[in-house]
Amino acid sequence: MSTQTTQDARTISNTPFEANGRQYRPSAQPIVVVCIDGCEDAYLNAAIVRGRMPRLTEIAAGGYRGMARAALPSFTNVNNSAIATGAPPSVTGISGNFFLDPNTGEQKMMNSASYLRCGTIFAAASAAGRKVAVITAKDKLREILGHEMTGIAFSAEKANQTTMAVHGIENVEQIVGAPTPEIYSADASLFVLRAGVSLLTEGLADFLYLSLTDYMQHKFAPEAAESLDFYEAMDTEFGRLLDCGAVLGLTADHGMNAKHDADGLPNVIYLESLLHDQFGEGAQVICPITDPYVLHHGALGSLVMVHLDDSSQADSIGRWILSLDGISDVFDRESAATKLQLPADRIGDLVVMSARDCVIGRTAADHDLSQLSGGLRSHGGRYEEMVPFIVSEPLDAQYAAQASGDVRNFDIYEYTCNGVHA
Amino acid sequence: MSTQTTQDARTISNTPFEANGRQYRPSAQPIVVVCIDGCEDAYLNAAIVRGRMPRLTEIAAGGYRGMARAALPSFTNVNNSAIATGAPPSVTGISGNFFLDPNTGEQKMMNSASYLRCGTIFAAASAAGRKVAVITAKDKLREILGHEMTGIAFSAEKANQTTMAVHGIENVEQIVGAPTPEIYSADASLFVLRAGVSLLTEGLADFLYLSLTDYMQHKFAPEAAESLDFYEAMDTEFGRLLDCGAVLGLTADHGMNAKHDADGLPNVIYLESLLHDQFGEGAQVICPITDPYVLHHGALGSLVMVHLDDSSQADSIGRWILSLDGISDVFDRESAATKLQLPADRIGDLVVMSARDCVIGRTAADHDLSQLSGGLRSHGGRYEEMVPFIVSEPLDAQYAAQASGDVRNFDIYEYTCNGVHA
Numbered sequence: 001m002s003t004q005t006t007q008d009a010r011t012i013s014n015t016p017f018e019a020n021g022r023q024y025r026p027s028a029q030p031i032v033v034v035c036i037d038g039c040e041d042a043y044l045n046a047a048i049v050r051g052r053m054p055r056l057t058e059i060a061a062g063g064y065r066g067m068a069r070a071a072l073p074s075f076t077n078v079n080n081s082a083i084a085t086g087a088p089p090s091v092t093g094i095s096g097n098f099f100l101d102p103n104t105g106e107q108k109m110m111n112s113a114s115y116l117r118c119g120t121i122f123a124a125a126s127a128a129g130r131k132v133a134v135i136t137a138k139d140k141l142r143e144i145l146g147h148e149m150t151g152i153a154f155s156a157e158k159a160n161q162t163t164m165a166v167h168g169i170e171n172v173e174q175i176v177g178a179p180t181p182e183i184y185s186a187d188a189s190l191f192v193l194r195a196g197v198s199l200l201t202e203g204l205a206d207f208l209y210l211s212l213t214d215y216m217q218h219k220f221a222p223e224a225a226e227s228l229d230f231y232e233a234m235d236t237e238f239g240r241l242l243d244c245g246a247v248l249g250l251t252a253d254h255g256m257n258a259k260h261d262a263d264g265l266p267n268v269i270y271l272e273s274l275l276h277d278q279f280g281e282g283a284q285v286i287c288p289i290t291d292p293y294v295l296h297h298g299a300l301g302s303l304v305m306v307h308l309d310d311s312s313q314a315d316s317i318g319r320w321i322l323s324l325d326g327i328s329d330v331f332d333r334e335s336a337a338t339k340l341q342l343p344a345d346r347i348g349d350l351v352v353m354s355a356r357d358c359v360i361g362r363t364a365a366d367h368d369l370s371q372l373s374g375g376l377r378s379h380g381g382r383y384e385e386m387v388p389f390i391v392s393e394p395l396d397a398q399y400a401a402q403a404s405g406d407v408r409n410f411d412i413y414e415y416t417c418n419g420v421h422a
Numbered sequence: 423m424s425t426q427t428t429q430d431a432r433t434i435s436n437t438p439f440e441a442n443g444r445q446y447r448p449s450a451q452p453i454v455v456v457c458i459d460g461c462e463d464a465y466l467n468a469a470i471v472r473g474r475m476p477r478l479t480e481i482a483a484g485g486y487r488g489m490a491r492a493a494l495p496s497f498t499n500v501n502n503s504a505i506a507t508g509a510p511p512s513v514t515g516i517s518g519n520f521f522l523d524p525n526t527g528e529q530k531m532m533n534s535a536s537y538l539r540c541g542t543i544f545a546a547a548s549a550a551g552r553k554v555a556v557i558t559a560k561d562k563l564r565e566i567l568g569h570e571m572t573g574i575a576f577s578a579e580k581a582n583q584t585t586m587a588v589h590g591i592e593n594v595e596q597i598v599g600a601p602t603p604e605i606y607s608a609d610a611s612l613f614v615l616r617a618g619v620s621l622l623t624e625g626l627a628d629f630l631y632l633s634l635t636d637y638m639q640h641k642f643a644p645e646a647a648e649s650l651d652f653y654e655a656m657d658t659e660f661g662r663l664l665d666c667g668a669v670l671g672l673t674a675d676h677g678m679n680a681k682h683d684a685d686g687l688p689n690v691i692y693l694e695s696l697l698h699d700q701f702g703e704g705a706q707v708i709c710p711i712t713d714p715y716v717l718h719h720g721a722l723g724s725l726v727m728v729h730l731d732d733s734s735q736a737d738s739i740g741r742w743i744l745s746l747d748g749i750s751d752v753f754d755r756e757s758a759a760t761k762l763q764l765p766a767d768r769i770g771d772l773v774v775m776s777a778r779d780c781v782i783g784r785t786a787a788d789h790d791l792s793q794l795s796g797g798l799r800s801h802g803g804r805y806e807e808m809v810p811f812i813v814s815e816p817l818d819a820q821y822a823a824q825a826s827g828d829v830r831n832f833d834i835y836e837y838t839c840n841g842v843h844a
Contacts, residue, residue, distance in 0.1 A: 041463070042489065049470060049482040060471040067464065069778060221826060258826035322757060329751070335744060356491060357828040375826070382804070404643060404680035404797070406779040 012206045013129030019121045020087045026130070026417040030206045030246040032196060033412050035083055036234070037076060037137070037189070038214025038379065039252035041067065041388050046222035047231035055239035059248070059392045064400075064419075068389035068409040070254050072340045072353075073288055073303040074379050077110055077141065079253030080211055082410035084120045084134075084145050088341035093117035094144070095346040096288025100307055102345050107286065111140045113147035117343070121413050125207045126150040133168075133205035135195050137188045137213035140291055145209065152205055156191040157183045175202065184295060186230045188213050193237035200244040208246075217256045218296040218377050248392035249416035251409040255384035259300070259359045259376045266369060266376040267358040268300060269326050275306070279317060282309035285362045286348060289380055298367045300359040302381030305348030314349045321350065326358035328382055353381035393420040434628045435551030441543045442509045448552070448839040452628045452668040454618060455834050457505055458656070459498060459559070459611070460636025460801065461674035463489065463810050468644035469653035477661035481670070481814045486822075486837075490811035490829040492676050494762045494775075495725040496801050497711055499532055499563065501675030502633055504832035506542045506556075506567045510763035515539035516566070517768040518710025522729055524767050529708065532768075533562045535569035539765070543835050547629045548572040555591075555627035557617050559610045559635035562713055567631065574627055578613040579605045597624065606717060608652045610635050615659035622666040630668075639678045640718040640799050670814035671838035673831040677806035681722070681781045681798045688791060688798040689780040690722060691748050697728070701739060704731035707784045708770060711802055720789045722781040724803030727770030736771045743772065748780035750804055775803035815842040 014028040047053040048060070059065070071082045071089050073096055081094035089095050094110055101108050122145065126132040132151035136142050139155035146153030152168040159172040160180040173179055176195045181187035189212035199205040220227040241248050260266050272285035289301030306321070308314060314332050322330040329352070336351040337344040354360045359378050361367045369376075387409050395403055399419030407415075436450040469475040470482070481487070493504045493511050495518055503516035511517050516532055523530050544567065548554040554573035558564050561577035568575030574590040581594040582602040595601055598617045603609035611634035621627040642649045663670050682688050694707035711723030728743070730736060736754050744752040751774070758773040759766040776782045781800050783789045791798075809831050817825055821841030829837075 041467075045463075045467065045470075045482070045487065048467075049479045049487070057471045060467070065467065065471070260826070262820070262823040262827065264823075323760065328761070338745065339750070355828060383808075386805075386808075398684070401684040401686075404682070405684065406777060 015128040017124040017128035019124040020085055020091060020118050022086050022414055024121065024125070024413060024417040026207065027247070027421060030200055030208070030244060031416050032200070032208040032210065032241050032246040033083070033249040033251070033416060034193070035080060035209070035211040036250060036252050037212045038217035038254060038256040039388055040217065040222065040255040040257070040384070041386070042222040043217065043227060043231055044388055047228055047235070050228060052228050052232040053235040055235050055242065056390070059390060063393050064391040064395045064403060066389050066403055066407060067386050068251060068407040068411065070252070070385050070387050070409045072382070072385060074254035074381065074384040075289055075301065075303070076214070076253050076291070077144065079409060080141050081116065081144055083251065083253070083412060084122060084209065085118050086121055086410055086413055087118055088410070090337065090341040090343055091118050093343050093346060095342050096305070098286065098288050098290035099346050100284070100286050100305065109140070109291065111143060113143050116144055116147055120145065120147055120149060122146070122151070122209065123148040130207035131205045132207045133196070133199050134209045135192045136211040137192050138183065138293060141211055145211070152199065156181055156188050156195070159191065159195070169204070183213070183293065184215050186216050186226070186233065188215065190233050190237065193234060197237060197240040197244065200241065200246060214256065215296055219374065221258065221377070242392060247416050247420055249412045250388060250390040251412045252387035253409070254379040255387055256377050256379050257356050257383055259302070259357055259378045264373070264375040266300065266372060267326065268367070269324060269354060269358060269360045270363050271304060271306070271321070271352065271360050272362040273364065274324070275317070278320065279313070283307070283317065287360070287362055289378070294368070295371050297376065297378045298369050298372055300361050300367055300376060301378050302354040302359055302384065304352050304360045306350040306352055308349045311349050318350050321352055326355050327352060328355045329353040356383035391415050391420060395419045396421055437550040439546040439550035441546040442507055442513060442540050444508050444836055446543065446547070446835060446839040448629065449669070449843060452622055452630070452666060453838050454622070454630040454632065454663050454668040455505070455671040455673070455838060456615070457502060457631070457633040458672060458674045459634045460639035460676060460678045461810055462639065462644065462677040462679070462806070463808070464644040465639065465649055465653055466810055469650055469657070472650060474650050474654040475657040477657050477664065481812060485815050486813040486817045486825060488811050488825055488829060489808050490673060490831040490833065492674070492807050492809050492831045494804070494807060495710055495723070496676035496803060496806040497723065497725070498636070498675050498713070499566065501831060502563050503538065503566055505673065505675070505834060506544060506631065507540050508543055508832055508835055509540055510832070512759065512763040512765055513540050515765050515768060517764050518727070520708065520710050520712035521768050522706070522708050522727065522770070531562070531713065533565060535565050538566055538569055542567065542569055542571060544568070544573070544631065545570040552629035553627045554629045555618070555621050556631045557614045558633040559614050560605065560715060563633055567633065574621065578603055578610050578617070581613065581617070591626070605635070605715065606637050608638050608655065610637065612655050612659065615656060619659060619662040619666065622663065622668060636678065637718055641796065643680065643799070664814060669838050669842055671834045672810060672812040673834045674809035675831070676801040677809055678799050678801050679778050679805055681724070681779055681800045686797040688722065688794060689748065690789070691746060691776060691780060691782045692785050693726060693728070693743070693774065693782050694784045695786065696746070697739070700742065701735070705729070705739065709782070709784055711800070716790070717793050719798065719800045720791050720794055722783050722789055722798060723800050724776045724781055724806065726774050726782045728772040728774055730771040733771050740772050743774055748777050749774060750777045751775040778805035813837050813842060817841045818843055
């Protein structure tokens with residue numbers, strides 16, 4: 001790592017900018033937002049009471065710590081897109097990691113920037129003169145988040161494959177001083193944080209988004225030794241970011257709950273099978289949690305889309321689904337679009353959520369449970385909607401008053417940019 | 423206060439007992455459950471990170487701390503009845519503090535034991551030889567909770583009015599060493615905790631339920647100095663209960679959220695007025711938060727019952743209500759009975775919940791907002807459903823496994839009695 005010292009604040013642009021109807025007025029300090037993927041608040045609490053997160057404890061006492069409402073479905077792409085734009089899914093167009101394309105009838109990953117229906121905060125910040133860096137754990141997110149942005153955008157997963165032309169940076173391993181991590185690891189997230197510290201230290205960026213992966217949270221409960229070690233290691237990096245003079249915002253894309261019985265067997269509702277048995281073949285279930293990395297959750301989450309050949313049956317089929325044990329909510333397309341702020345053309349005729357301890361699958365054959373011997377922890381529904389929302393400095397009077405309301409996780413850049421001026 | 427020392431554990435009955443189909447196997451230690459009324463988890467977090475709850479911090483690190491799902495409506499009587507019986511509202515029959523009696527068409531407080539449809543854990547414990555004491559802040563709860571129980575049952579509110587015949591105790595002020603508190607105060611809750619300590623110290627009880635009041639949580643946000651002082655004072659009493667050798671269980675009846683805008687003005691949907699304007703006079707809205715103590719919330723909560731003269735309109739009116747801004751959920755009677763485990767005959771044709779920052783009222787004339795100058799904090803809906811669930815000792819393997827599931831706040835006696843054997 002270079003011995004260069006932290007950049008001089010006077011070199012940082014404090015030009016205000018606008019994105020999706022919101023004004024951002026960043027100070028001439030580095031702004032760093034971390035999306036701690038799958039950070040159910042319990043992980044922070046378990047580590048804090050054991051003295052494992054001293055820097056976060058200081059932030060929570062001296063800055064602001066509250067809870068925010070994530071976007072539903074409480075999945076990764078949905079919420080990273082919302083955070084990156086400051087806008088709900090009805091504006092971003094990103095309704096899942098995976099969806100049924102209404103134009104083609106095909107099932108597709110929603111990993112491409114072509115699906116994004118609005119600009120990002122990062123593009124606007126870079127246009128306003130900020131040195132922007134977006135670092136993700138999984139490469140799948142990089143393209144969406146780096147959309148139309150000038151600056152640095154790369155993933156930990158492919159850190160050893162960056163080029164100046166595509167990623168705005170090269171020799172990442174050398175800059176960070178660590179090898180490209182295995183994606184199914186704590187290191188995949190820690191590498192992202194360490195890379196953020198390195199970019200700040202090197203003066204390569206002053207407006208950062210660090211998006212981690214929830215592999216650890218899918219695997220381990222909050223009080224597990226592995227989780228405590230992981231959160232302690234994150235705390236060290238949060239401290240380094242603060243020591244670089246950053247305003248630090250911490251939030252999450254979704255929470256995380258155990259979805260198995262006391263014997264560790266997953267509680268799964270195979271909804272497409274049940275619908276076919278009850279109503280015939282005219283219903284298709286899409287699991288929007290599906291992404292290229294399903295080892296740790298088997299593509300089982302707590303929200304699915306149900307597409308019907310005959311939409312006029314939505315009401316009666318919806319009622320039947322709601323009557324099933326383990327189902328918490330059923331919205332029709334119209335209600336889901338308004339109440340959950342979803343893009344109506346990229347959801348099912350029905351949007352179905354399951355209980356705190358239950359997931360919804362398609363058919364038994366569609367899901368590989370062989371890797372879930374330690375039990376299943378997952379997300380996607382109502383009970384993974386609330387996430388931590390933390391700012392490293394005290395909020396000013398206006399934002400302190402606002403924070404008593406229905407804060408969203410995708411307000412985090414507004415709070416870190418506008419909310420902490422003295 | 424007496425100089426008598428803590429009772430000998432050998433004098434405490436460890437006879438198992440049963441209540442509502444659950445077995446309880448308490449050890450020969452004092453068992454104390456505290457219902458911290460309105461204890462949104464954020465109150466604990468704010469106090470913990472500021473070092474104001476050292477005993478709770480120890481418990482959380484060395485015992486068990488998680489989150490439980492309360493019963494909906496997330497109101498006081500509903501959840502105290504559930505905790506006292508180990509059963510959901512569909513079994514207890516207690517669906518609110520206030521309801522429309524289907525037999526008479528009258529609106530009534532649900533404060534009488536005559537509304538309770540099952541026995542309590544306290545009655546069963548006292549029959550099994552435990553010295554039971556139920557202490558509530560508000561007198562309204564005492565009758566329901568003390569139903570058919572032998573032992574001590576009194577309220578802080580009327581501590582100076584107890585008789586041996588009715589309450590199983592007299593001279594409470596002398597025993598506790600403190601005067602009867604004003605009900606709208608922190609002391610109303612602290613008196614309950616101190617009375618619990620005194621009963622343990624005096625050997626007058628070994629199986630306790632201490633049910634506090636949420637006056638403070640309605641008035642003050644988690645990080646307010648008043649809240650921190652209150653939680654610190656509670657922590658001192660938790661420590662005294664532990665020092666008496668008690669197994670301590672802590673949970674809450676409901677959470678608490680701010681329900682006002684950034685200017686402190688309550689966000690209220692006057693639903694009966696809206697329904698009358700839209701559909702005529704055939705809809706009646708009941709606010710089940712209503713109780714004799716409405717000064718601090720104006721009878722405004724986040725769940726109401728809608729009774730219709732013409733039940734066949736439930737579906738269309740329900741759809742219209744769901745389309746209103748600030749409404750989060752609408753269940754018809756049948757779905758509410760199954761999904762929310764409510765007694766179908768004691769709810770409306772529609773059960774309506776509002777958003778995290780929003781309450782539902784009847785008409786403007788029905789609610790006195792004059793005392794709400796500091797803003798409105800309230801509860802009743804989905805966003806006040808999750809509450810802390812804390813046990814002072816480590817859970818055994820079986821309960822640790824169960825605790826990863828959908829723990830309910832009304833499981834707290836099962837966990838404190840059965841879950842902590844070595």
